[in-house]
Amino acid sequence: MNCDQIEISAASGIKEGQSVSLKWLDPGHASGLTAGVTWGVPWHRGQLARDEPLELLDEQGLQQPVQSWPLAYWPDGSVKWTAHAAQLPNYGHERFTLCKAAKQAAASASFVSEDDQYISIHSDVLACKIAKQGDILVTSLALNLAASQSDNTARPIAQRGRLKLHVADLSGAAAGSSRHTASKQEYTGHIEQACIENAGPLRAVIVIKGRHMPIGEKLQIGSAGLIPFTVRLIFYRSSATIGLKHTLFYDGDPAQHAIAAVGICFDLPMQGELYNRHIRFAGDTGWFSEAARGLMTARLPDYIRDSYKRQLDGEFVEWDQADEQVQRYRKLLDDAAIWNDFKLVQLSPDSYKISKRTSEQAAWIRALYGARARGMMYAGSEAGGIAFGLKHFWQQCPSGFEVRGLGSEQAEATLWLWNPDGEPMDLRHYDTVTHVLSSYEGDDELRSTPYGIAHTSDCILHLAGQTPSLAELEQLARVCEYTPLLVCQPERYAASSVFGRYSLPDCSTAGHRELEDMLEQLWRFYRDEVEQRKWYGFWDYGDVMHSYDPVRHTWKYDIGGCAWQNTELVPNKWLWYSFLRTGQSELFYMAEAMTRHTSETDLYHFGPYQGLGSRHNVLHFGCGCKEARIGMATLHRFYFYLTADERVGEIMDEIKDADYATVALDPMRAYFPKDEFPTHARSGPDWSAFCANWLVQWERYESQHYLDKIKAGIESLKRSPHRLLGGPTYGYNPETGELSYIGHENYDYHMIICMGGPQVWIELADLLEDEEWADMLAELGEFYNLSAEEKSKRTNGAIVGKRWSIPMLSTLLMAYAAQRTGNKELGKQAWSYLTTVTDHWQISRLTPQQAPILEYPHKVVEVEGLSTNTASQWSLNVLMCKAYIGELLQGASL
Structure with a gap:
């Protein structure tokens, strides 16, 4: 968004109003399909009481059914964020208004019920039975539920929904042998717990948790289950589309076994003629459309052409019984091949193959090659069928779809999240030693382990009574890839201060215009780099690289601490604030992908490092430094509050006690020996990350316990000599949350201010209304860039100016101090560090240049001096x- 496109202004009168204007995030991908949508709305402090009802109005002022629930609260008890669910017609350019209602709407009954064995969904359009035990997660899916709400009156569409996992056994493989040829064992998911997570009148969420077991074995206490999973099923009362979020957790030993396939599978009852059994795959731009038996033979008579066209369109083919030549052709089809099995295999971000075969005894026949399949498959017969969709399908390769038995009484349809036709996962470290000096890997300890990391895939299922038209399938594909979302105007997010204070776009002067243009150039550069450098793959998509190598014309993908960014210097916050202030959908999608990746793969969800994340490395889990800052909750809460995503909410709860993990793994163990304190913590980024986690617990659950821990740390720093200027390393006790002073200038001060700590601290100062804490932040901002002589003078020689570096990183606190104290010269100095001082960590105008054509495998445009930090x-x-x-x-003057 350049300055000519900016339509918003800094002024906002919404605070005094009783309504919130809502629009679709991305009207450009409007499908015209009635869509289920869940979104979040911010409220000013004191504006919405927790018992006040809300209503949703369309552009005509007509009330739309809406389900609402609170997500967070202000310190005064008023509602900070609400979540809403609705199924809205005419998804596209229409706008809506959320406003306070005169009275509470009559409560509608939930469409979810349960007994000891099953959780049952009885919506307006479908019936679903979900098991509470065993290896079949979804017992049945049926369509066209009658008013009696009896499964007997519904049309069965799919059954036996289950998980697939193939594991390659490497324990007996010879050294250097291929992991692809290792023997493989098939596992299936076994349920440990299934429960109703949300059961409102319009939206319901069922969560299923378990582990994978070898097929044929029962899950018992102490049994050798492998690879935990969580599956969430999301239903809307009037929708035949089901959201499915699949989370895979890794708890194996990558030297002993490798995951060779991950899939979600359903059985489909097949009925009717073979030429009315259809398969559809979304290709690069259009659709692959075939049937178990096509109407094409060696020659296609003109009198069959119309029937053939109708078949490819998914219509039922019915023959004219009185037409003898038509009947002769119909008998000829009895000799035509029956294509039972079809598959689409996307092994790279730029190549897929569609193949088919008649039987397991016959060869796979290539139908076509393509570049980027769009992540949607349909399979069905005259009895109806099911469409599978996977968001970011080719971006998270190797992925795929497969249908077996299309010509039989029961077909098996599988969505492959990791395709068995590809190489098994290799989650071993890239070396057998660490490289601290040459590669900035951070620690001599080789703690590279994937044990405890996770990956979440966003999928949809759609039930259809007959083969959908290609236009209908195209709508579904768009809904899958560009999840419908209602958002507020940028002014609303900024004025409500739910994420602290930040600016809206301002082009009022040439200087402001230049900065806005540079902000735009920077995020667009990284958007384009994702594509140019192919930063894709199951475990990689969503992240960006750290540092650039101008000689090889590539990012330092193989240099320890300089490869994947892993939230270093909080690019998540950069992208999310950029979206909030502009409303640009492309920014949302980029930040969304980064959040999904970094909250799962860069963070440990169980095991000895639970709550900690891995610092930047060649592998996302490769660095020996495991720290709380990598996965702190305020990196993810943007996405949670904007979308009410239950998985991200669960993750933020997982990490609330990450400070306890530092007792076993002291973040300062390389610098401070074991002493009388349980562990050590820097005021930033360690304690500030703890505060980020606790802030979310406080606002979501009004937890006094975590509020007390925040206050305990703040009070400790208030008592510390020279307050926030001291340290920055302290003794730390996770039981009390107290920081104990152990000295001045005992670590690098720039670490306090570059990992998201200032944003958390400033927000806490406003929430707590703590003037002394605010003064301490201003004091740090004013003090940071003083000369060594002045630092020593002001502290009577206690602080002599060691380890204070990189002034640009301090500019937010400088600006905070300048406004709080009225020190205009300090504010001007902050701007100089951002715009004119060029000695270190400065941005200058981007000048992309094409690398010499023979020095890189393909054409590449580069900006040599740029780093993601x-x-x-x-x-x-x-x-x-x-x-x-x-x-x-x-x-x-950049």
Whole structure:
């Protein structure tokens, strides 16, 4: 969004109103399909009481059914965020209004019930039975539920929904042998727990948790289950589309076994003629459409052409009984091949293959090659069928679809999240030793382990009574890839202060315009780099790289601490604030993918490192530094509050006690020997990350326990000599939340301010209304860039100016101090570090250049001097400084 496109202004009168304007995130991908949608709305402090009813109105002022629930609260007890669910017609350009209602709407009954064995869904359009034990997760799916709400009156569409897992046994493989040729064992998911997570009148969420077991074995206490999973099924009362979120957790030994396939499978009853049994795959732009038996023979008579066209369109083929030549052709078809099995295999982000075969004894025949399949399959017969969709299908390769038995009485349809035709996962470290000095890997300890990481796939299922038209399938594919979402105007997010204070776009002067243009250039550069560098794959998609190698014309993908970013210097916050201030859908999608990846793969969900994440490395889990800052909750809460995503909410709860993990793995163990304290913590990024986790617990659940821990740490710092200027390393007790002073200048101060800590601290100062804490933050901002002599003078020689570096990183706190104290010179100095000082960590105008054609395998455009650390922090500081000291900006001169 350049300055000419900006339509919003900093003024907002919404605070005084009783309504919130809503629009679709991405009207450009409007499908015209009535869609189930869940979204979040922010509220000003004191604006919405927890018992106040809300209603949803369309553009005509007509009330639309809506389900509402609170997500977070302000300190005064008023509602901070609400979540809403609805099924809205005419998904596209229409806008809606959420407003306070005169009275509470009559409560509607839930469409979910349960007994000892099953959870049952009885919606307006489908029936679903979900098991509470065993290896069949979804017992049945049926369509066209009658008013009697009896499964006997519904049309069965699919049954025996289950999970597939193939594991390659490497224990007996010879050294250097191929993992692809290792013997493989098939596992299936066994349920340990199934429960109703949300059961409102319009939306219901069922969560199923368990482990995989070898086929034929029963899950028992102490049995050798492998690879835990969580599956969430999301239903809307009037929708035949079901959301499915599949989370895979890794708890294996990558040297002993490798995951060779991950799938979600349903059995489909097949009825009717073979030429009315259809398969559909979404290709690059259009659809692969075939049947178990086609109407094409060696020659296609003109009198069959119309029937053939109707067949490919998915219509039932019925023959004219009185037409003799038609009947002769129909008998000829008895000799035609029956194509039982079809599959689409996407092994790379730029190549897929569709194949088919008649039987297991026959060869797979290639139908076509393509580049990027769009992640949607349909399989069905005259009895109806099911469409599978996987979001980010080719981006998270190797993925695929497969249908077996299309010509039999029962077909098996599988969505492959990891395709068995590809190589098994190799989650071993890239070396057998660590490289601290040459590669900035952070620690001599080789703690590279995937044990405890996870991956979540966003999928949909759609039940159809007959083969959908290609236009209908295209709508489903768009709904899958671009999940419908209602959002507020940027002014609403900013004015409500639910994520602290930041600026809206401002092009009022040449200097502001130049900064806005640079902010735009930077995120678009990284958007384009994702494609140019092919940062795709099951375990990689969503992240970006850290540092660039201008000689090889590539990012330092093979240099320990310089490869994947892993939330280093909080690019998540940069992207999310950029979206909030502009409303640009492309920014949302990029931040969404980063959130889904970093909250799962860069973070440990169980095991000895639970609640901690892995610092930047060649592998996402490769660095020996395991720290709380990598996965702190405030990186993910943007997505949670905007979408009410239950999986991200669950993750933020998982990490609330991450500070206890530092007792076993002291983040400062390389610098401080074991002493009288349980562990050590820097005020930032360790304690600030703890505060981020506790802030979310406080606002979501009004937890006094975590509020007390926040206050305990703040009070400790207030008592510390020179308050926040001291340390930055302290003794730490996770039982009390107290920090104990152990000295000044005992670690690098720039670590306090570059990992998201300032945003958390400033937000806490406003929420707590703690003037002394706010003064301490301003004091740190004013003190940070003083000369060594002045630092020593002000502290009577206690602080002599060691380890204070990289002024650009301090500019937010400088701006905060400048506004709080009225020190305009300090504010101008902050702008100088962002716009004119070029000695370190500065952004200059991007000048992309094409690398010499023979020096890289394909054409590539590069910006040699750019690093993601600098891009993230410069952008984040600029968009926040514009809020605090925007009037002091003289000119940019980047």
